[in-house]
Amino acid sequence: MTNNRREILAIAGAASLAGFAGFRGGSQMHPDAKSKLPLAGQTSPVAVVKAASYSEDLAGAMMRGILECGLDVAGKRVLLKPNFVEFDPNTCINTDVAVVAAALDVFRSLGATVKIGEGPGHRRDTFAMAELTRYRSEIAQFDDVFVDLNREDVSPVQGFADRGTFYFPNSVLAADLIVSLAKMKTHHWAGATLSMKNYFGLVPGSIYGWPKNELHYIGINKSILELTRIFGPKSFALVDGIVGMEGNGPIQGTPKKAGVLVMGSDLAAVDATCCRIMGIDPARVEYLQGAADRLGVIEESRIEQRGEAIAGVRTNFQLIKEYSQLRLA
């Protein structure tokens, strides 16, 4: 019986590996998720700030959004978690270096001790990736502030999905605040990859391998929810939507200008707002459904929109045909 269940789960994983068009990341939810609605009735602030290009005053834009959200980081240990899962010079997979550099300046200026950490999903040489993405050349003393989360020393966390003990990098566990510096992208197995999905890069490759295949077998949506459940309470989302990715994301899509930075402490609310900007109905994105009222707020009426109104910045991202049903009316 156990073997049969493993085999069935394996189909989902193998399908994800092979690009099975019908696979949408599994439907497993956290066992507690359906019985508790701890956030029912709560509202969450989300700031949308316009930024037309990476050469603008991004630090100023970020500062406005952070202040709108009431974030206080003075004296805190902050880990910036950008997305550089992979590199392709012909598209825009990664959180742009200008956004990472500006965030480093902003959080330092707010009195935080700041590190940058990422565990790329596909490539082994993280520092070479940082070179390709220009992080290493354009962020002063990058090697001194950067932590390769794939190869850092780890400590156990109990109760991650059905795995019992799961290991995470010490910098992640020690941080008072993790800033999910995500890229606004479509995702061919999850619908969209934003601040919550970005936390796949917190899982150490030294134990779980590349491309963090363990999370695919747990279930992509379930893993997103579990990572958000564990790290969401000490998180702040800052999504790079200046130029996002549409179509066959998160690697092989095409650049799409949205001209915004989206911020907030409620990762689900930020991701739901990003979805609306992208012309995606967040209520149809499985992991956001699972997060609603359990890990965050996704209803538009309960998100306190600060800065730009969504209608003013909405620009529909192209969706692959398998996700056409996600289109926001």
Next chain:
Amino acid sequence: MPGLSPDRGVYLEARLGALRRNQNSDGGWGYFPGKASWLEPTAYAALALAGDPAADRAWTLLSSWQLPDGSWKPSADVNISNWGTSLCATIAMARGEWGPPLKSSVNWLVGSTGIESGWLNVLVARLGLVKQERDISLKSWPWKPGNSGWVEPTVHALVALKLAAARLSSPELHERVRMGEAQLLDVRSRDGGWNYGSPAALGVDLPSFPETTALALVALQGRSDLGKAFDLAQRQIGETPSPLARAWLTIAMRLHGVKTADLTGDPPLDTMITALEALAAPQGNYKLMQTGTGAQAGAVA
């Protein structure tokens, strides 16, 4: 185990010296100096320093990390079977230690497979119910049990099993080697190299990466049908910013007897890359991964 070469050059000595200086008191190495010991950097450093007392201390530590089922865990505190079992088996054979610990690790490797190759998945694929971009009936090796097979762990398992075939031959071992080589060839990217696991996603070709292309070549020693991959590797070694990729590409070409330029520069801070660069040096111990052809291992017709 080979002794130290009398004239190994400044490049190699600089790396071996750095490794000796950065060895932890428990005998292992962290991924970076001053960090806790992990199997992967310790194993590569032990291979690079083979014959040196530092390698003996490393092996003492690694030996203490073997689990009862024959596999190895990745660090002192993480009790999860790990692909690095292959590296430890290779070290054991390089040291001439063919006893029960090696046999149990080889048995574990022979029985280890990517979960996608389970019978139900293969049946579903054969019935055409799931679109596959690789032949999942060809068994490969995962990073850890319960995951899919990928290029890098498959490469290291093939190296270990081909070396093991010299004295621990069995039909099962030969079949896994034959199938593992076939699997690597099946997942080759259209450009002639290798991505990290699959040649395509959602019907779109994936490009090869230099490090995984190099690793696949290490596993496919002795084959005569890899010319396009060498052309690609020669180009990649000049273009990649990754010292990890350059080290593996150099090791791969040396193992295939392909002429390649020597690596230059100062040792990096990264322990694993330091060890791989030492292995890649002209007088380095890359030959400890020399398996001969698959046919010599009794595996490829």
